[in-house]
Every structure is written in C-alpha cells, then in structure tokens.
Amino acid sequence: MAEMWISMGPQHPMTHGLWTLKVKVDGETVVDTEPDLGYIHRGVEKICEARDFTQITTYCDRLCYASANTWSHSYIYAAEDLLGVEVPERAEYIRLIAVELQRIASHLMWLGAYGPDIGNLSIMVWCLREREMMMDLLQELGGSRMHYNFPRIGGVKRDLPHGFSQRAQAKLKLFLNRIQEYEALFDESTVFLVRSQGVGYAKPEEMINHGVSGPNVRAAGVDYDVRWAHPYSVYSELDWQPSVERSSIKGADCYDRYRVRVEEMRMSASMVLQALDKMPGGSETYHEPGDPKIIAKAPSRAPEGTSGSHHFEDSRGESMFYIAGGGEGRGKMPYRVSIRSPMFITIPYAAKCMIGYKVADIPAIMGSFDPCIGETDR
Amino acid sequence: MGKKISAAAQQKAAEELAKAMSSFDGVSAEIDSRSSGTQVRHTVSATSTPESWRQLAEALATDHAVDYCSMITGIHWPEAADKTWEVVYHLMRTGVKDPGAIEGVVQPNITDAENLTGADMPMEIQISISLPDTREPMVPSVQDLWVGADWNEKETWDLVGIDFEGHEGMRRVLNPHETPVGYHPLQKQHKLRYHGFEEMYDDAQGFMRKPADAGKIK
Numbered sequence: 001m002a003e004m005w006i007s008m009g010p011q012h013p014m015t016h017g018l019w020t021l022k023v024k025v026d027g028e029t030v031v032d033t034e035p036d037l038g039y040i041h042r043g044v045e046k047i048c049e050a051r052d053f054t055q056i057t058t059y060c061d062r063l064c065y066a067s068a069n070t071w072s073h074s075y076i077y078a079a080e081d082l083l084g085v086e087v088p089e090r091a092e093y094i095r096l097i098a099v100e101l102q103r104i105a106s107h108l109m110w111l112g113a114y115g116p117d118i119g120n121l122s123i124m125v126w127c128l129r130e131r132e133m134m135m136d137l138l139q140e141l142g143g144s145r146m147h148y149n150f151p152r153i154g155g156v157k158r159d160l161p162h163g164f165s166q167r168a169q170a171k172l173k174l175f176l177n178r179i180q181e182y183e184a185l186f187d188e189s190t191v192f193l194v195r196s197q198g199v200g201y202a203k204p205e206e207m208i209n210h211g212v213s214g215p216n217v218r219a220a221g222v223d224y225d226v227r228w229a230h231p232y233s234v235y236s237e238l239d240w241q242p243s244v245e246r247s248s249i250k251g252a253d254c255y256d257r258y259r260v261r262v263e264e265m266r267m268s269a270s271m272v273l274q275a276l277d278k279m280p281g282g283s284e285t286y287h288e289p290g291d292p293k294i295i296a297k298a299p300s301r302a303p304e305g306t307s308g309s310h311h312f313e314d315s316r317g318e319s320m321f322y323i324a325g326g327g328e329g330r331g332k333m334p335y336r337v338s339i340r341s342p343m344f345i346t347i348p349y350a351a352k353c354m355i356g357y358k359v360a361d362i363p364a365i366m367g368s369f370d371p372c373i374g375e376t377d378r
Numbered sequence: 379m380g381k382k383i384s385a386a387a388q389q390k391a392a393e394e395l396a397k398a399m400s401s402f403d404g405v406s407a408e409i410d411s412r413s414s415g416t417q418v419r420h421t422v423s424a425t426s427t428p429e430s431w432r433q434l435a436e437a438l439a440t441d442h443a444v445d446y447c448s449m450i451t452g453i454h455w456p457e458a459a460d461k462t463w464e465v466v467y468h469l470m471r472t473g474v475k476d477p478g479a480i481e482g483v484v485q486p487n488i489t490d491a492e493n494l495t496g497a498d499m500p501m502e503i504q505i506s507i508s509l510p511d512t513r514e515p516m517v518p519s520v521q522d523l524w525v526g527a528d529w530n531e532k533e534t535w536d537l538v539g540i541d542f543e544g545h546e547g548m549r550r551v552l553n554p555h556e557t558p559v560g561y562h563p564l565q566k567q568h569k570l571r572y573h574g575f576e577e578m579y580d581d582a583q584g585f586m587r588k589p590a591d592a593g594k595i596k
C-alpha cells in the first residue's frame with residue numbers, strides 16, 4: 001500500500017494545544033512523524049528584554065496555564081542566582097508548598113485530560129474536582145485562580161494566611177484517600193489498560209540523550225530528579241524519595257507514565273504536609289507582606305557581564321532559565337532571557353516514539369508525555 | 379531522610395571535571411558555587427573557543443559521562459567590545475543508566491545519593507563560546523552527540539540566527555515557515571521600544587495609533 005502523509009492538528013483533541021503532528025502512514029501503521037510547532041509563539045523571551053526583573057514573573061506564570069507556579073518559581077530562582085539574593089528559609093518552605101501543590105494540580109489536569117484521550121470520560125470530572133481543591137489552596141496564597149504571580153525575587157508575596165495549614169491538611173488527607181478512587185477507575189478499566197499497556201515504549205538512557213527528563217524518565221525505572229541531583233530550595237530537609245516505576249524490560253509504556261504521576265502526586269502531598277510541620281516559625285504564625293522573615297531585599301539591577309541560571313524540576317521535566325544581565329536602563333532589564341521548556345524537547349521525542357505503532361495509538365502515546373503547548377511555543 | 383548528595387564529594391567531582399576541561403587548548407573552566415535554599419551546589423563554568431568546541435564536546439560525551447544537553451542559548455551582542463555573538467551551552471551529567479533485569483523483571487535503579495563520587499556525580503556544566511563579528515555566525519553542531527541538542531540548535535538558529543555547522547534538517551521551529559530569510563527576531567536591531575515610545579505603557583488603549591496614511595488623505 002502506498003505511504004502517505006496526514007496532518008493531525010493544529011485542531012485535534014490529541015494535540016492538547018495548537019500544533020501539528022504530520023504522520024506518514026502505511027495503512028494503519030505509523031512509519032514516520034514530523035512535529036510542527038510555533039502556532040502560539042508569543043515571543044516571551046523578546047518581551048522580557050523590555051521588562052524589569054519583577055515584571056517578568058507575570059509573563060512566566062503564563063508560560064503554562066496548567067502549571068503556572070512552577071514556571072514563575074523557575075524564573076525566580078534564576079533571577080536570584082543572577083542578582084545574588086539569599087532567601088529566608090521560611091520563604092523557601094512556603095515556595096516548596098506552593099510548587100508541590102501546583103505539581104499535584106498539574107498532574108490532575110494531565111490525568112483529567114488523558115482519560116478522555118483514551119476513552120474514559122468520567123475520570124476528567126473526578127480529577128478536575130480534586131484539582132479545584134488544590135487551586136483553592138493556591139488561590140489563598142496568590143490571590144487568583146490560575147496565574148498566581150506568587151514568588152518574589154528574594155521571597156514570596158505573602159505569608160501563609162490564617163488557617164491555611166488546617167485547610168491544607170484536611171484537603172490533602174481527603175485527596176490522598178481519593179487517589180485510590182482514581183486508581184480503581186483506571187486500573188480496573190479494560191479500555192484503559194488495553195490502550196495504554198504495551199504502547200509507546202521508551203528507554204531511560206535514550207530519553208536522557210534526547211533531553212527528556214522528569215516523570216517520563218522516572219517511569220522507566222530510574223530515580224533521576226533535579227530536586228535531589230541538583231539541589232535547590234529545602235528539598236534536602238524533607239523525607240522523600242522520587243517516585244520510580246518498575247517498567248517492563250522494553251522501557252516505560254504509557255501505563256508506567258500514568259502510574260508514576262499518580263505516585264508523584266502522593267509524594268508531593270506528603271512533602272507539603274511535612275513542610276507545614278517543619279516550617280521555621282510554624283505554619284500558624286503570620287508575617288505581614290514585606291517582612292524580612294518572608295522576603296529579602298534584592299537589588300533591582302544586574303550589571304553587564306553577569307549571568308544567572310537555574311535548573312528546576314517542573315511538572316513535565318527539567319525546566320530552566322538563563323538570564324544575562326546588563327540590558328536597558330543600566331541593567332534594570334535583562335539583556336537576554338532564555339527559557340528551556342521540557343516539552344519543547346520532549347515533543348520531538350514523543351513523535352519518534354510513535355513510529356511502528358498504529359494510528360489509533362497516537363493519542364495514547366502523545367497524551368502520556370503530558371504535552372503543554374503554552375510553554376513549548378513560549 | 380530523603381536523598382541528599384554530599385557537597386564535598388560534589389566539589390571534588392567538579393574540580394576534577396574543570397581540570398580535565400581546562401587541559402584543552404582555548405578552554406578555561408572553573409568551579410562555581412551556588413546556593414539556593416539550604417544546600418550549596420558546585421557547578422562548572424567554562425569558556426571555549428569555537429575551534430576547540432567540537433573536540434571538547436566529544437570528550438565530555440565519551441570520557442566524562444555528560445549525557446544530557448539541557449539548553450543552548452544564542453545571544454547577539456552588537457555593542458560589546460570583545461564579541462558580537464555568544465552561544466551558551468548548558469549540559470548536565472545525570473548518571474542515568476538503563477535499569478537491569480533479573481529473570482525478565484526490571485529492577486529499578488535507586489541511587490545511593492550520599493555515596494556518589496567522581497563520574498557518577500550529577501553535575502551542571504555551562505560552556506560559553508564567543509564568536510567574532512560576522513554576518514554568518516556559526517559553531518559546530520553537537521546534534522549527533524546529544525539528540526537533545528537537535529531542537530535547541532534549530533531554535534537558536536530560528537530566533538537568533540546563529541547557525542550550526544553539520545546540523546541536519548535545519549528549519550524554522552517557532553517562527554512561521556514563510557519567515558523571510560535572514561529575519562531572526564532576537565537579534566538586537568529588532569527593538570521592542572523605539573524612539574522612547576513604549577506602546578504598552580504610553581498608549582495602553584491605542585488611542586494614539588494612527589493609520590499609516592494618516593494626514594495624507596482627506
């Protein structure tokens with residue numbers, strides 16, 4: 001049978017955004033793929049060159065709507081490296097809580113979107129219900145529902161509000177119980193198992209060589225995680241292990257990538273509970289915004305010749321910022337901001353993963369890598 | 379307790395790597411200590427000449443277990459004294475190995491983080507390469523060593539206009555495919571602020587915007 005190219009996207013439920021996957025098919029079998037990105041390129045890196053360091057946080061929130069907090073934190077750590085700021089420990093704990101709650105919300109969003117991808121619509125409603133609890137907590141911190149603009153260079157916008165820790169503990173305990181419901185819904189669904197098991201195999205060494213990291217690598221039986229390998233924040237103070245999945249000998253399939261994210265949500269919930277307990281000053285005390293316990297003074301200018309970078313464990317892999325100082329206004333603005341998006345590197349790899357499988361497996365494989373086009377196109 | 383790598387062992391590993399890298403012609407590497415949070419981490423920062431870059435990259439990939447290309451950044455410095463273009467590579471050593479199997483059952487790799495030493499130690503490496511003033515800036519490609527560099531190189535050419543010698547399949551990735559040849563938006567001659575006018579602040583509602591032929595027609 002003659003081979004032919006077909007375009008999936010830019011408008012296709014598989015894409016989880018706006019991009020095109022060109023697929024070369026031989027009958028029902030995929031023989032070649034070519035992703036085509038850039039449909040929602042906003043030029044964030046260029047815009048940042050005309051904004052001062054505090055204004056950029058807002059733009060970084062909007063890189064990924066499902067995981068806004070991890071992106072603004074990723075930027076803030078790089079900016080602190082550039083400006084040489086030492087952050088108070090209490091602020092680091094609050095940041096950790098914000099980031100891990102965001103990670104749960106992001107994975108729930110993924111799980112909610114992955115269910116409909118492979119024919120289980122009810123899971124979406126369940127996941128978004130629990131995601132709402134996480135977003136309520138994050139709203140208490142940041143003030144808005146999705147784009148929190150919460151971290152500040154040198155600390156955080158505000159302290160944990162009164163009663164936050166009780167509400168967080170109650171909600172996380174409820175959430176930990178409800179995870180079992182998802183597992184029952186997924187693991188006992190024949191449709192889900194048939195469509196996710198045995199497709200999209202990926203081996204860890206190959207993934208690392210292709211620049212893929214995060215949960216996608218941990219699904220294949222390795223415990224590489226930026227949070228311990230390149231330590232930042234206060235992760236080293238908490239008792240946690242990266243979630244690792246026992247994959248098959250051929251590598252991680254879509255089912256392993258689902259399992260590892262469910263385990264990761266458990267681990268994040270446990271980290272938040274630990275951080276609430278361990279926080280210096282206790283989680284019940286409240287400091288006014290601007291208090292030196294939660295925010296340190298930071299210079300507003302970075303001279304020419306300085307640079308800062310930071311590797312950060314995003315919900316989808318390793319994200320990073322590289323900032324060169326010395327832009328307009330005698331260093332008030334960055335000269336160049338460069339963003340590493342984990343999905344920008346993962347999407348070409350996921351497209352390679354599909355070769356040899358059937359056309360009907362494409363949504364299952366693509367969705368399992370958790371694509372987010374906002375950060376990919378920047 | 380959770381996983382924690384030993385800062386002293388990491389410093390030693392970084393020193394060894396920096397020393398090995400500095401032995402190349404035109405490469406100078408040093409250790410950088412960074413602290414964000416409660417733990418100090420040591421990274422390697424280096425500068426290289428474009429001529430020795432390919433040789434250095436091959437040595438890093440084969441001899442020093444650098445297995446991950448995180449990001450490639452291109453910078454246009456039209457007004458700097460010593461360079462016009464700069465390429466910054468962020469590489470990493472992750473230490474990830476395929477897990478072994480006993481009787482067909484995979485045994486996950488769990489790293490003993492406290493006792494990591496030498497070439498097993500995760501490491502961050504930053505290498506910057508300065509290029510002289512030229513219309514066609516170019517550095518050798520490392521696409522074949524780290525496939526992760528593939529799309530990074532495409533992006534750097536697309537946005538900044540720095541080309542990679544030996545890169546296969548160079549094309550626009552973020553800009554539209556029909557973008558004019560030679561247009562790379564992150565070059566500094568393309569300005570966001572012009573004549574002291576900032577659209578976002580000085581004319582947020584767009585009342586001052588006029589059609590291009592304003593004043594010429596009745």
